[in-house]
Each structure stands twice: as structure tokens, then as C-alpha cells.
Amino acid sequence: MGEKILIVEDIFIEANNLQMIMERAGYTVSGIAASVEVALQMVEQDTPDFVLIDIYLKGKQTGIDLARILRQRNIAFIYLSANSTKQTLDQAKATFPYGFLVKPFREREVLVTLEIARYLHANSLEALLRKGTAEPHPHTIQDLRVHGIVGDSPQLQRILQHLLIVAPADTSVLITGESGTGKEKMAELIHRLSDRASRPLIKVNCAAMSTELIESLLFGHEKGSFTGAVERRIGKFEQANGGTIFLDEIGEMPLEVQVKLLRVLQEREIERIGAARPLKVDVRIISATSRDLEKEVAEGRFRMDFYYRLNVFPLHLPPLRERREDVPALIRHFLELHCRNLGKPPVTVTQKVIEMLTHYSWPGNIRELENLIERATLMCEGNTISYIALPEKIDYMPLPKDDRIKTIQENEREHIIRVLRRCNGKIFGKGGAAELLSMNVSTLNYRIRKLGINKDELHLPG
Incomplete structure (x- = not known):
């Protein structure tokens, strides 16, 4: 190991504790600084591999100010803080840290976070982009049209460039974006363009899983391991062995399940319920969410260490x-x-x-x-x-x-009612609703019955 660690912490007891943890694990502590000014001097004298930074330090500058400088110099850093409010996380997120330790922390948490930081730094977006320019991917953006990727907007082109780079890299990907932006299709495409394409892509909707059954669903169980276990069940991770598992709506996953999945991500092994020994698995993780995971972390609904494990290579899909x-x-x-x-x-x-x-x-x-x-x-x-029916007011x-977003059927129902009122209930003939809607009379009558529109709703005069 032997990487050099710089600790930037103005509380001596905390800094000393971190130093002992680092040295026991085989790291070299290059120094301890209590302010940004001193830390920058130490960086100039002996460039560290990683920097552990407390956010609030002595002096006018904060750890976030230091992080911005370290980012420019391509030095990996991890935040240390007792404050995990939404505002703090937003400011920290803007500097793209390689980890975030919330005080008080245990030794194992520190070491695991450092392991993640090492992996993130080696497989960062910048590092992968550098690799991508040196080693062109055999596929091009034009090839992606075969897979139903449509559009030439700059936003989409940038996403596809990153996708072509990350697909063969075998790193974890977190796809974010509003519902309906195509997160599942992007996950499928990453798998198809990877070296795992001939192996399974197993999809799991985290929002649809029962907390009571989720462990059995993901990891499997042995026959007789609990009441109702009448036969062995192979879990989703084992089914995906050698391939990819897509965890959709990961933001919906309960905290107790996040803990179990974090262990799988760290140890790369699963344990069927009732099994005598764990089972090693080789699975690539692609996850997706329509939630703001930073906000979920700040409000205690999503584990920070789990978030950083998933968010190795982020892909954000813009709304249409x-x-x-x-x-x-x-x-x-x-x-x-x-x-x-x-x-x-x-x-x-x-x-x-x-x-x-x-x-x-x-x-x-x-x-x-x-x-x-x-x-x-x-x-x-x-x-x-x-003609296509849309909501009366076009919202930009x-x-x-x-x-709540109305369904297409609700919007269609409201639009037909408005047209019928305008026509005073007249359906066929000149100026009738069928003519205005460019629909056959029989089709309009069918839609009226199907949508449950009745005369009383029209509030016609007389």
C-alpha cells in the first residue's frame, strides 16, 4: 500500500486518532495541518496521494476552499465533518470529493472509505476520459442509433460520449434523471457494449421489493432455511454472475437493505439465507434513481458510504x-x-x-x-x-x-369535454366535436364511452 496521506484537521485528538488508524493500515502520514494555509505549504513540499479534510478549520478558509485547489491539481480528497446538513453536502458535492466521513467514525469506515477513494480516483470520469482518448472505443455514437438512441442535441451527444467510455470499463455507474428519461435503456446499452454482453443482465426494481423478502430475492436461500422455503432459490446476484445487475429506483431501498448490499459491493460475495459459507460473485453494478440522493443522504434516508460506492461514474439524463x-x-x-x-x-x-x-x-x-x-x-x-390532444395550458x-402528473387518459378526457362544451354537445356534422378533433364519429363515441364522459359533466345550457 504505502500511499501518502495528508490529514487536515484542527482538533488534535481527531487528527492523532486518524494518524494511528492510517499507520496501522500501512499508509504513510506525510503531515497534519490545522489550516488551509499550512496544508498548502505541505502539499508543495511533499505531494500526497490522498488528503483527509475537515470542512471547518482554523483561519478564514474552509476545507471546501482547499478541496477546490486539490481538484485542480488532481489530488484525491475525502471530507471529514460532524455537519452533514443539506447545505454542507451541496457545497461539498460541487467539489466532487472522493468520499465523505461523518464524525464520529470507526476505523473500518475510514479504511473502507479510503479504499473507495482509491478506486474512484483510478476510475474517475477524468481518468476514464483520458483512457478513452488514448484507446478509442470500437463503437461510435452513430452505431447507437441501432439500439434506439435518437437525437442530435448537444446534451445527448455528451451523454453518449461518456457512455461509450464507461461501457467497457467495468466500473459501477449511477444513472440519474427524472422518471421517463430513459435510464433503463441506458443501462441496457452499457451492458450491450461491455465485455459482459454475452452474460446476463438482471433487472431489479427496488421500489417493488418487499423488505421482508428482499434478502431472499437478491441473495437466494437454501431449502428449509425458513418456514416456506420448500426448495433452494437462486438470488438475483447469483443469476447475474459474470454479467450485470441493474438496480432501478435504488433511492427507494430501505436502510437495512442498503447495509446488506454495501457488504456485497465491498466483499464481492453473497450469502444465501441458510448457507454454510459465502459465495463469490463477479457482477457489475448499474443503478438508477429519480431521487436526489444527496438530499436523501442529508436527511438520513440513504447511507453515505453506499452512495459513494454506487456513484463511481455518474450519468445524468436531462429531461426532454x-x-x-x-x-x-x-x-x-x-x-x-x-x-x-x-x-x-x-x-x-x-x-x-x-x-x-x-x-x-x-x-x-x-x-x-x-x-x-x-x-x-x-x-x-x-x-x-x-391533431393530438394535449393539456389546455402548455407549461414550459x-x-x-x-x-401529481395527470395521465394521458385524464388529459384526453378533459380535452374532449372542453371540445364538447364548445360544440354545445354536438358530436357529428359541420362544427361538431368529431370534425374539430379530426376523428371519426364512431371513434369519438367509443372514446366518450371508454373515458366515462356523461352529459351532466358538460354543463350545457337548457
Whole structure:
């Protein structure tokens, strides 16, 4: 081992304790500093491999100020702090640390965090990007279109460049983004472009797992290990051995399960319930969440050490409203896809509809767009879609996270009711709702029955 560690801590007892932990583990402590000024002098004299930094130090400068300088010099650092408020985490996150130790901490926590930091530093985004420029990936961004990746926006191109770099690197990936942005598709693509492509990709929806059964589901159990265990069960991690496991909605995972998974990530072994000995597994971890995990950590719902284990290589997928230039290409892609799936001849869409959809805010992101195009394709009775029902007010701003997003059916129901009121309840003939909606009368009547629209809701005069 022998890496040099600089400790930046202004409380002597804490610094001395850290030094003893480091030296017992085989690290070399190059110095102890109580302020940023002294720490920078020590860095100039003997560049350390890692720096442990307390956030609040003597003097005007904080550990976060020091971290910014270390980041510029490509020196790995870990924060030490008794304060894990949301504000502190936000400031710390902006410096891209390699770990975060919350006081008081145990010896094993310190050593595990250092192990993670070593791995993160060796496999950081910058390091992988450097490797990527030196060793070009056999696939190109154009090749990804075969896998249903559609769009030419700068945001998407940057994501795909990073994806091509990380796919063969076998490192853990955390995919973040709002619901419906395509996190699962990105996970599938990383697996397909990796050396594990011929091995299984096992998907686990963490939000759908029962806390009582999760250990058996993930790690398996032996016959007779508990009441109801009538046969041996192979868990998800064992099924994924040699391949990839995709942990979707990882932010929903209960704390007690996070502890068990952290051990799997650290030791690379699982233990079936009732088994006599652990079993080594070779599994790549890809996880995804629509939650703000830093906020979850700050509020005590997500373990910080587990977060840093997962967040080795982050990929953030922007919402569709931030890459509107991709909407026309996505519309054409989904039209072709669903015409083929439905066995229909090719269908086009008018430029007016494209412009309307491009300016819509898409709170449900790509998933909402695909569902809308699928329904429009199904209902289209000619070869051109000239109208698609959207909410009356087009919202250009993202909806607050606490607001419930209406379903497409709810939006369609409200829109048909508005049109019927405008037509005074008239469905067919000149100026009727069917004409305004560009729908066949029988189709509109079917939708009215299907959506449960009744005359009383229209509040017609007389």
C-alpha cells in the first residue's frame, strides 16, 4: 500500500486518532495541518496521494476552499465533518470529493472509505476520459442509433460520449434523471457494449421489493432455511454472475437493505439465507434513481458510504424539455416503431403538430411522448396525424416535484369535454366535436364511452 496521506484537521485528538488508524493500515502520514494555509505549504513540499479534510478549520478558509485547489491539481480528497446538513453536502458535492466521513467514525469506515477513494480516483470520469482518448472505443455514437438512441442535441451527444467510455470499463455507474428519461435503456446499452454482453443482465426494481423478502430475492436461500422455503432459490446476484445487475429506483431501498448490499459491493460475495459459507460473485453494478440522493443522504434516508460506492461514474439524463431539438426525431422514430408493431401502413404527422409537441413541457419525458404517439398512431384512420390532444395550458417550466402528473387518459378526457362544451354537445356534422378533433364519429363515441364522459359533466345550457 504505502500511499501518502495528508490529514487536515484542527482538533488534535481527531487528527492523532486518524494518524494511528492510517499507520496501522500501512499508509504513510506525510503531515497534519490545522489550516488551509499550512496544508498548502505541505502539499508543495511533499505531494500526497490522498488528503483527509475537515470542512471547518482554523483561519478564514474552509476545507471546501482547499478541496477546490486539490481538484485542480488532481489530488484525491475525502471530507471529514460532524455537519452533514443539506447545505454542507451541496457545497461539498460541487467539489466532487472522493468520499465523505461523518464524525464520529470507526476505523473500518475510514479504511473502507479510503479504499473507495482509491478506486474512484483510478476510475474517475477524468481518468476514464483520458483512457478513452488514448484507446478509442470500437463503437461510435452513430452505431447507437441501432439500439434506439435518437437525437442530435448537444446534451445527448455528451451523454453518449461518456457512455461509450464507461461501457467497457467495468466500473459501477449511477444513472440519474427524472422518471421517463430513459435510464433503463441506458443501462441496457452499457451492458450491450461491455465485455459482459454475452452474460446476463438482471433487472431489479427496488421500489417493488418487499423488505421482508428482499434478502431472499437478491441473495437466494437454501431449502428449509425458513418456514416456506420448500426448495433452494437462486438470488438475483447469483443469476447475474459474470454479467450485470441493474438496480432501478435504488433511492427507494430501505436502510437495512442498503447495509446488506454495501457488504456485497465491498466483499464481492453473497450469502444465501441458510448457507454454510459465502459465495463469490463477479457482477457489475448499474443503478438508477429519480431521487436526489444527496438530499436523501442529508436527511438520513440513504447511507453515505453506499452512495459513494454506487456513484463511481455518474450519468445524468436531462429531461426532454431541456433537449427540445430531439423531439421531432423522436416523433418520427416512435411513429415508425408503432406503425410496424401495429401492422399499419406508414403514418406521418403535420408540421403544426410537430411544433406543438416540441413546445410542450413533457413532464413525463420520453415515456410520455412515446405513449402519446402510440395512441395517436392507433387512433389515426388515415395516413396523417393532424391533431393530438394535449393539456389546455402548455407549461414550459418543470412541474414542482410534489405535483401529481395527470395521465394521458385524464388529459384526453378533459380535452374532449372542453371540445364538447364548445360544440354545445354536438358530436357529428359541420362544427361538431368529431370534425374539430379530426376523428371519426364512431371513434369519438367509443372514446366518450371508454373515458366515462356523461352529459351532466358538460354543463350545457337548457
